[in-house]
Amino acid sequence: MTSPASGASSAADYAPIPRSALGPALNEQRYYVGRVERNLYYVTDGVYQSAFLTTRDGVVVFDAPPSIGPNLRRAVDEIAAANGVTNRVTHFVYSHHHADHGGAASLFGGDVIRIGHEETRRLLLRDDDPARPIPEVTFADNYTLEVGGERVELAWRGPNHTPDNIYIHFPGHDTLMFIDVVNAGWVLIYNLNLSEDVIGYMGAPAIALDYPWTHFICGHLGRLATRDDVAVHQQYIADIEASSREALTSIDPVPFYVAAGENFWAGVKAHLDAVTERAAAPVIAKYTGVLAAADIEVFTRTTTFQIMQSLRLDRGVTVSIPVQP
Numbered sequence: 001m002t003s004p005a006s007g008a009s010s011a012a013d014y015a016p017i018p019r020s021a022l023g024p025a026l027n028e029q030r031y032y033v034g035r036v037e038r039n040l041y042y043v044t045d046g047v048y049q050s051a052f053l054t055t056r057d058g059v060v061v062f063d064a065p066p067s068i069g070p071n072l073r074r075a076v077d078e079i080a081a082a083n084g085v086t087n088r089v090t091h092f093v094y095s096h097h098h099a100d101h102g103g104a105a106s107l108f109g110g111d112v113i114r115i116g117h118e119e120t121r122r123l124l125l126r127d128d129d130p131a132r133p134i135p136e137v138t139f140a141d142n143y144t145l146e147v148g149g150e151r152v153e154l155a156w157r158g159p160n161h162t163p164d165n166i167y168i169h170f171p172g173h174d175t176l177m178f179i180d181v182v183n184a185g186w187v188l189i190y191n192l193n194l195s196e197d198v199i200g201y202m203g204a205p206a207i208a209l210d211y212p213w214t215h216f217i218c219g220h221l222g223r224l225a226t227r228d229d230v231a232v233h234q235q236y237i238a239d240i241e242a243s244s245r246e247a248l249t250s251i252d253p254v255p256f257y258v259a260a261g262e263n264f265w266a267g268v269k270a271h272l273d274a275v276t277e278r279a280a281a282p283v284i285a286k287y288t289g290v291l292a293a294a295d296i297e298v299f300t301r302t303t304t305f306q307i308m309q310s311l312r313l314d315r316g317v318t319v320s321i322p323v324q325p
């Protein structure tokens with residue numbers, strides 16, 4: 001272990017994290033495994049989440065973040081022993097192709113059946129990472145996985161965080177797993193949680209809420225999410241969209257270009273920075289104390305920039321250009 005470099009942020013730089021945003025305490029091996037419902041469990045290291053289903057015919061694992069790594073195997077062994085069922089992992093499901101959620105997939109080798117969206121397969125072939133073996137079983141829109149009398153419904157409903165990010169519904173467990181869109185109780189990290197399709201990302205929480213569920217496995221932080229967490233997330237995004245629209249249409253770009261002279265890119269930067277700052281500031285103020293770490297301002301600023309650009313490029317919102325006399 002290395003210690004943080006000097007100049008790294010420390011807890012003292014920010015407001016304390018409310019207890020309600022944190023998950024259960026980790027054990028000595030630095031993980032927590034908890035029952036979601038019946039034989040569905042989730043595992044967290046406090047930052048990343050994975051899930052598994054123990055059945056009489058084998059264990060199904062959903063995602064394998066490398067930060068949890070071998071502790072995922074420990075958690076499966078511990079729970080299978082406690083439940084008196086096999087600890088043999090027979091199926092592995094990728095939520096999406098990203099290495100930070102699937103990079104320990106190779107820990108489950110042998111005759112495990114790997115399942116993923118067809119775009120996940122394509123992207124994993126492209127990325128050629130031995131830590132993320134290619135799924136043999138793929139699907140385009142929907143796939144029903146039945147193991148040991150349990151049923152899991154996988155669905156692709158368009159690109160969002162990534163082109164291949166799927167909804168994993170457990171109808172017999174009152175649970176939805178959907179990764180990297182909502183962070184339960186916490187602000188998003190940089191650039192809309194590092195998402196690729198802004199419009200798809202903004203519409204995804206409504207699709208998630210259309211499913212019946214009480215428990216939501218969102219992929220990050222220590223606890224499960226609730227329907228209220230998704231609603232707060234939606235409001236945060238809606239607030240950024242509204243203030244971005246307001247800032248885009250009310251800040252006159254001309255003075256920025258005049259001041260920049262023939263360096264047109266300097267004009268672009270000054271104008272877009274001004275729009276971003278005006279749009280993000282009230283959202284940061286509103287959500288500080290509501291979403292954990294909202295006072296890490298660069299997260300909301302970069303997310304605002306991303307949404308503001310999508311308004312301009314996808315939605316066609318135009319900046320105000322005063323008519324010259």
Ligand SMILES: [Zn+2]
Nearest residue numbers: 096098161180
């Ligand atoms: Zn991701």
